[in-house]
Amino acid sequence: MNALFDLSGKVAIVTGGNGGIGLGMATGLSAAGATVVVAGRNSEKNASAVAQLLAAGGKAIAIEVDVQLEASCHRMVEQTVAALGRVDILVNNAGMNIRKQPQAYALAEWNQVLQTNLTSAFSCSQAVYSEFKNQGAGKIINIGSMMSIFGASFATPYAASKGGLVQMTKAMACAWAADNIQVNAVLPGWIDTALTRQARTDVSGLHERVLDRTPAKRWGEPGDFGGIAVFLASAASDFLTGTAIPVDGGYSVQG
Ligand code: NDP
Numbered sequence: 001m002n003a004l005f006d007l008s009g010k011v012a013i014v015t016g017g018n019g020g021i022g023l024g025m026a027t028g029l030s031a032a033g034a035t036v037v038v039a040g041r042n043s044e045k046n047a048s049a050v051a052q053l054l055a056a057g058g059k060a061i062a063i064e065v066d067v068q069l070e071a072s073c074h075r076m077v078e079q080t081v082a083a084l085g086r087v088d089i090l091v092n093n094a095g096m097n098i099r100k101q102p103q104a105y106a107l108a109e110w111n112q113v114l115q116t117n118l119t120s121a122f123s124c125s126q127a128v129y130s131e132f133k134n135q136g137a138g139k140i141i142n143i144g145s146m147m148s149i150f151g152a153s154f155a156t157p158y159a160a161s162k163g164g165l166v167q168m169t170k171a172m173a174c175a176w177a178a179d180n181i182q183v184n185a186v187l188p189g190w191i192d193t194a195l196t197r198q199a200r201t202d203v204s205g206l207h208e209r210v211l212d213r214t215p216a217k218r219w220g221e222p223g224d225f226g227g228i229a230v231f232l233a234s235a236a237s238d239f240l241t242g243t244a245i246p247v248d249g250g251y252s253v254q255g
Contacts (some may be wrong), residue, residue, distance in 0.1 A: 004236040008033035016094035018045035020193035028226020030058030067120035077127040089233040092121035102156040117161035138181040173242030182241040189248025191220035216249030
């Protein structure tokens with residue numbers, strides 16, 4: 001394996017690593033040699049993702065976490081260090097959406113989306129910071145969205161959370177560069193997962209609009225995220241920080 005991309009001996013936590021884009025990233029990280037912590041709420045999904053990574057010859061464990069709770073984020077990191085001795089890579093991928101017109105949200109729904117998508121990434125990043133600082137290195141990968149760039153009538157809190165993630169990425173990148181911690185964001189285009197299967201039901205015409213606007217003329221797959229995860233987690237990206245990289249089949253550059 002090219003040493004630039006070799007993750008042997010590294011430990012990577014992937015929140016929401018039990019399915020969709022998170023599992024796609026976990027699979028890439030695992031194939032590059034990292035031990036992966038699959039961190040999600042659903043223990044059955046966690047176990048099945050771990051079984052999939054082990055069957056492919058990787059190393060992985062599951063840790064239950066509800067990223068909406070600060071204490072749970074900190075416990076996830078403590079349990080990782082207790083079980084595996086270290087943590088080198090954090091992927092803040094757990095996320096959800098509630099689709100409505102802005103006037104229809106209850107404040108509790110707004111808070112739930114912000115808490116799950118944005119505040120969780122803040123808490124998990126705070127939780128790994130002292131480990132990264134003591135080790136003299138660390139990588140944080142935040143999962144934004146096309147809605148980090150664009151708006152959508154049905155996604156006010158989601159867009160706010162994903163826009164906020166990009167600005168949080170830049171601020172943490174500035175703060176922690178001196179500690180040799182790189183913080184970057186990935187902005188997925190439209191990817192075929194449980195999240196968007198629901199969106200295709202909720203938003204009429206979405207499927208056709210996505211295909212029409214995506215130059216690659218297909219929905220993305222979770223497997224499309226293995227490469228970017230390895231790049232941003234490895235020595236190959238040591239001088240790259242504070243960026244937000246679209247992985248979208250060209251969706252965001254189509255005029
Ligand atoms: P999925 O619904 O397949 O995955 C969401 C993941 O988040 C699940 O693994 C889920 O685990 C986890 N999760 C949700 N809430 C919590 C919580 N409170 N605590 C812990 N884990 C939680 O969707 P995707 O794979 O599509 O989404 C992954 C990320 O990618 C999200 O941040 C999403 O916003 C983003 N994204 C997705 C796009 C797409 O087109 N699919 C486009 C742009 C961004 P569990 O079931 O155990 O709760």
